[in-house]
Amino acid sequence: MAFMGVELFDIGATTEEELRSVHRVVLAAQAVDRPDEVPVTFEALVGGLRSPPAGFGPRRYWVARRDSEIVAVAFVNLPDAENSHLALVTITVHPRLRRMGIGTAFLRDLLPRLEGRTVVEGWEITSGGAGEHWATSVGFRVVNTMVLQLLPVADVDRSTWDVPVPAGYRVQDWVGAAPGALLESFAHARNTLRDAPFGDIDFQAPLWNRDRVREAEADLRARGVEQRMVVAVHEESGDVVGVTEVEVRPHRPFWASQRETSVLGAHRGHGLGRCIKAHMARRLLADRPDIERFYTTTSADNAHMIRVNEAIGYRTVRTQVSVKQDVTVLTAHPRVLG
Structure with missing residues (x-):
């Protein structure tokens, strides 16, 4: 399968099958990265995509494909006011396709599309997990530790x-x-x-x-x-x-x-x-x-x-x-x- 780059994902205009493809990626990653969590349902995921948390500016969605299959998704928030220099980015790659350079290629294609933001932050990454290891391997540094209760x-x-x-x-x-x-x-x-x-x-x-x-x-x-x-x-x-x-x-x-x-x-x-x-x-x-x-x-x-x-x-x-x-x-x- 060939990596085809990233594309903007329009939540309002996409098909149910495409949304289910995104859900499969998120659900598979959750099972590996956060096995203690209640699995996210399709309805909950779509509801969250259509009505993301307030206070973090508009959210853009991107997907990465190999051939025609969605294999990774990115959520990008673009805050305003005090945080107008900042992009909040979460990249999720399907676990069966990790360690193949997809996340890094996704980041490479995404960086020029951040609408002039100068700093990228990623939050809620499981400590010691695959996400943290990948992030530090491509140049991010850990700047805060939180506990989920x-x-x-x-x-x-x-x-x-x-x-x-x-x-x-x-x-x-x-x-x-x-x-x-x-x-x-x-x-x-x-x-x-x-x-x-x-x-x-x-x-x-x-x-x-x-x-x-x-x-x-x-x-x-x-x-x-x-x-x-x-x-x-x-x-x-x-x-x-x-x-x-x-x-x-x-x-x-x-x-x-x-x-x-x-x-x-x-x-x-x-x-x-x-x-x-x-x-x-x-x-x-x-x-x-x-x-x-x-x-x-x-x-x-x-x-x-x-x-x-x-x-x-x-x-x-x-x-x-x-x-x-x-x-x-x-x-x-x-x-x-x-």
């Missing part, structure tokens, strides 16, 4: 969610849109995430303000994503001082994606992080008893947040790395040059 609802002791609200604070929650009275301090509190440890990755969390919060909320509604927030409010000032966020996405309606959690520095040490995460679990399950699991990623350097998660039932199932490199360095690497 799961909370299986059926197995958790829900008494761990009975966490009292510390004196001087109250907990408030909402679905979809932040109350106007809290909007300013809520945006300010979300910016605390910019100080969290994320190694040496280039990607910067958004610099939130009122308008940006509303734009993000509208984008999630348009995608059919249910966004839930739980905040800790300082009673004396009336300000939001702690935030935790969960998303439930339409293509995986029984899974809850636990996203950012942050507490302002002046209010740490009171157990607010654990309090708002426990409240989130209780409230979500009260409204959505069909939720089967929560999942989250946390920097391996953030020992405190890992302990907070463990205290309410999360368990670590995998260590993952992020890699990055300048486009010019990758382009000039001997293996990529061929």
